[in-house]
Amino acid sequence: IQLTQSPSSLSASVGDRVTITCRASQGITSHLAWYQQRPGRAPKLLIYAASTLQGGVPSRFSGSGSGTDFTLTISSLQPEDFATYFCQQLSTYPYTFGQGTMLEIK
Amino acid sequence: QVQLVESGGSVVQPGRSLRLSCAASGFTFNRYAIHWVRQAPGKGLEWVAVIWDDATNKYYADSVKGRFTISRDNSENTVYLEINSLRVEDTAVYYCAREGYCSGGACYSSEHDPLDRWGQGTLVTVSS
Numbered sequence: 001i002q003l004t005q006s007p008s009s010l011s012a013s014v015g016d017r018v019t020i021t022c023r024a025s026q027g028i029t030s031h032l033a034w035y036q037q038r039p040g041r042a043p044k045l046l047i048y049a050a051s052t053l054q055g056g057v058p059s060r061f062s063g064s065g066s067g068t069d070f071t072l073t074i075s076s077l078q079p080e081d082f083a084t085y086f087c088q089q090l091s092t093y094p095y096t097f098g099q100g101t102m103l104e105i106k
Numbered sequence: 107q108v109q110l111v112e113s114g115g116s117v118v119q120p121g122r123s124l125r126l127s128c129a130a131s132g133f134t135f136n137r138y139a140i141h142w143v144r145q146a147p148g149k150g151l152e153w154v155a156v157i158w159d160d161a162t163n164k165y166y167a168d169s170v171k172g173r174f175t176i177s178r179d180n181s182e183n184t185v186y187l188e189i190n191s192l193r194v195e196d197t198a199v200y201y202c203a204r205e206g207y208c209s210g211g212a213c214y215s216s217e218h219d220p221l222d223r224w225g226q227g228t229l230v231t232v233s234s
Contacts, residue, residue, distance in 0.1 A: 033220035035151075042201055042227055043143075043151065048220035055208060086151050090218045093165040095141070097151040 001025055001089050005098035011106040016077045020101045022070040022087035031091035034063055034072045037100075038083045046085075047072065079105075108132040108223045110202050115228030118192055126187040126228055128202030133223075136160070136180040138215045139205040142187050144198035145227075152198070156205070157185060159215065192232045199227040 002025040012018050022032065030050040035043040045054045047063035050070055060075040074081055082105050087098040114126040128140060142154040155166045155176040164176050175188040185202060204223040206215035 031218045035221075037151075042224040043203075043221075044224070045207075045220050045222045048207055048222075052207075054220075054222065088151075088153070088221070090220060093156070094167045095153045095156070097143075097153060100150040 001028060001092055001096055003087055003089055003096055003098035005085075005087060005101050007101060008099065009102040009104065011104045012077055013106045014077050014079060018074050018077060018103065020072045020085055020087075020103075022065075022072070022098050024068045024070075024089055027067045028089045028091035030066045031089060032063075032065070032070050033088045033090060034061075035086045035088065036081075036083050037086065043086065048090075077103075108204070110204060110223060110225035112200060112202055112225045112228035115200065115230045117231045117233060119234050120192055120194060120232055122192050123188070123190045124192060124230060126189070126200055126230070128185040128187075128225060130183045130185070130204070133204070133213065135183040139217075140178065140185040141203045141205060141221055142176065142185075143201045143203060143221070143224075144196075145201070146195070146198045149198075154200070155187065189230070192230075194232050196230060197232045199229050201225055201227045 004023045006021050032050045034047040037043045046057050051063045062073050084100050084102045086100050109131045111129045139158045141156045144152050157164045157176045173190050178185045202225045203221035205219050207222045
């Protein structure tokens, strides 16, 4: 299953609302997770089952979608949110990742 | 607290072999599937392999099938990744990660769960 994220990169300002999309090449019901990765660090789980917020993750992060189309939304960007975001499908092995979306400060 | 610590990464020549280790602590290891994920320099994440909690099932990415072998020792709380016939394109940081999630004070692990805890990674460089 291939995952296509868009955009590949995004410039935004603190306080902006941003949305990242992830499209699967076939249906994966809600078996999708989103991760954040800061430079030099391991990925961090943000959202699983497409829309469930991982414990300790700020509520400005939200996820939605099912089937083939998914979105990650950050309602009001904070300085610590500038990072790279990956989606991952957990429906069928191999558990593929999207190519990533780099979120940069405008 | 939950901890995963990878080790074994080094600089190796093409064609050689290497074994990576992932030592776990802070949770009931034999209840969780463990994955390996790698990241080439400046690139995205690539899922590599998974071994189920009781090692009855193992799955691999097509790109590593036949050269990589995942195993685990539940008595030692450790997962291994044996890499044979190393190629330049295997150069990457290799992460191990636990499959599961915690909610309402309890933790769970079953198929289709996310990778909720990751190690810090170990760097494998393949170069002559």
